[in-house]
Amino acid sequence: MTAEFEVGGIGITELAERYGTPAFVYDGNELGSRLDGLRARLHPELEVFFSLKSNPNVSICALLHAHGARAEVSSTAELLTARRAGVAPENIIFLGPGKSRAELAACLDEGIYTVVCESFGELSTLDELAAEKGIVVPVSLRVNPSFAVKGSGLTMGGKPRQFGIDEEQLFAAAGLAERHPHVRLMGVQVYMGTRILSEDPIVENTRRIFDLAERLSAHLGFPLEMVDIGGGLGIAYFDGERDLDLEVLAAGLNPVLADFAGRHPATRLVMELGRFLTAVSGTYVVRVRYVKTSLGQNFAVTDGGTNHHMAAVGIGSYVKRDFPMRLLNRYDEPAEQSWHVTGPLCTPNDVLGKKIALPPVRPGDLLGVFRSGAYGPTASPVLFLSHGYPAEVLVHNGQSYLISERDRPADLMRRQHLHHVAGLAAAGLEA
Ligand SMILES: *Cc1c(COP(=O)(O)O)cnc(C)c1O
Numbered sequence: 001m002t003a004e005f006e007v008g009g010i011g012i013t014e015l016a017e018r019y020g021t022p023a024f025v026y027d028g029n030e031l032g033s034r035l036d037g038l039r040a041r042l043h044p045e046l047e048v049f050f051s052l053k054s055n056p057n058v059s060i061c062a063l064l065h066a067h068g069a070r071a072e073v074s075s076t077a078e079l080l081t082a083r084r085a086g087v088a089p090e091n092i093i094f095l096g097p098g099k100s101r102a103e104l105a106a107c108l109d110e111g112i113y114t115v116v117c118e119s120f121g122e123l124s125t126l127d128e129l130a131a132e133k134g135i136v137v138p139v140s141l142r143v144n145p146s147f148a149v150k151g152s153g154l155t156m157g158g159k160p161r162q163f164g165i166d167e168e169q170l171f172a173a174a175g176l177a178e179r180h181p182h183v184r185l186m187g188v189q190v191y192m193g194t195r196i197l198s199e200d201p202i203v204e205n206t207r208r209i210f211d212l213a214e215r216l217s218a219h220l221g222f223p224l225e226m227v228d229i230g231g232g233l234g235i236a237y238f239d240g241e242r243d244l245d246l247e248v249l250a251a252g253l254n255p256v257l258a259d260f261a262g263r264h265p266a267t268r269l270v271m272e273l274g275r276f277l278t279a280v281s282g283t284y285v286v287r288v289r290y291v292k293t294s295l296g297q298n299f300a301v302t303d304g305g306t307n308h309h310m311a312a313v314g315i316g317s318y319v320k321r322d323f324p325m326r327l328l329n330r331y332d333e334p335a336e337q338s339w340h341v342t343g344p345l346c347t348p349n350d351v352l353g354k355k356i357a358l359p360p361v362r363p364g365d366l367l368g369v370f371r372s373g374a375y376g377p378t379a380s381p382v383l384f385l386s387h388g389y390p391a392e393v394l395v396h397n398g399q400s401y402l403i404s405e406r407d408r409p410a411d412l413m414r415r416q417h418l419h420h421v422a423g424l425a426a427a428g429l430e431a
Contacts, residue, residue: 005331009395019391023390023406024377025283030280030281042253049069049270053078054274054375054378055374055376058084064278089113092113099115104129114140116141118163139185144157145190148192186222194234199252202233206229280373303344305344309352312352313351330359333359333360391404
């Protein structure tokens with residue numbers, strides 16, 4: 001018996017047999033300690049809000065909440081998920097460029113901490129809805145800043161965006177509060193981008209966001225009850241990338257946070273994080289169905305692919321870059337061959353990994369795509385070829401739990417309605 005990969009002390013073969021494949025398996029203890037480690041290093045006034053967008057599972061949210069996370073949500077279902085996970089309304093913020101009236105009404109009904117408003121039109125809608133309900137709604141402004149700090153995968157500032165309101169427009173919007181009597185402006189949010197892998201731009205962004213928040217609140221005459229500095233902390237996926245050094249980040253960021261907190265002791269300081277919290281603890285586990293060669297190249301054809309893990313095709317790049325992948329059931333065998341790992345979809349793009357160094361692969365083997373706990377099935381075309389959602393499994397304190405069921409064909413069929421076309425049988429077209 002050769003060594004195998006384990007999640008939280010449970011062997012991968014046992015997990016795959018119990019829950020089937022393809023499946024996302026999360027190490028709950030790692031998930032919790034990841035947040036603990038961050039919170040222990042960063043200034044104690046900074047509150048971490050979990051961005052459910054990265055992984056909307058209720059058990060993942062509940063586990064992070066047990067370790068102190070609050071919630072940042074962008075749909076009614078995410079809002080209900082956070083509530084069901086036990087997050088109190090005063091620790092939930094709602095954000096997104098195209099909120100519906102129903103979503104805004106849900107925010108008002110739940111009494112969440114703040115709606116992060118992304119347009120003047122949304123502000124009017126909020127004012128109307130709050131007036132109808134006879135209440136005043138706490139609102140913060142998402143600002144599209146005129147500055148941009150280089151160094152993130154996807155930069156937001158200084159560009160035309162559907163997100164937030166341009167800094168210039170807000171400074172020109174005198175009387176904004178007076179024109180919306182049922183809105184109480186109380187905060188500022190800026191999100192500078194995602195997958196940021198260098199410490200300095202995060203520190204510099206934060207400094208500028210605090211400065212912008214102070215100037216805007218003074219200009220428009222509202223108190224700063226909250227400043228949300230965004231987040232976008234990245235993790236390394238690909239060759240040549242390195243993880244953030246939390247000691248370096250803390251050494252740069254904490255003085256900036258302390259300085260602001262000193263001047264604004266009553267202001268809540270918020271950081272929103274998705275990927276950084278959830279990615280590392282998740283492994284996408286697939287089983288090899290067939291092995292073959294084509295023109296000299298080895299292929300392992302597995303039971304799961306980009307329908308569950310679109311990001312594995314390569315994030316923000318036209319060149320395929322591979323996520324870290326390993327053979328899981330014979331974990332200690334030397335990786336001396338080169339394999340393309342592909343899924344069950346009928347498209348040449350269904351490639352989890354290209355030229356992956358693996359031991360000789362056999363049908364029935366288990367392969368793992370690591371660092372896959374963020375933007376997995378939730379950000380993938382799960383209905384393509386009608387395979388549906390994979391199972392999701394959480395291992396916590398030595399026990400495993402099914403936290404999301406895999407779709408069965410019947411689940412997918414149920415949503416469709418058959419329109420009976422008359423006359424087919426008569427025309428002899430029906431079997
Ligand atoms: C997507 C998003 C997040 C989460 O981003 P990560 O890179 O996963 O941490 C946070 N805030 C906003 C506004 C977002 O759009």
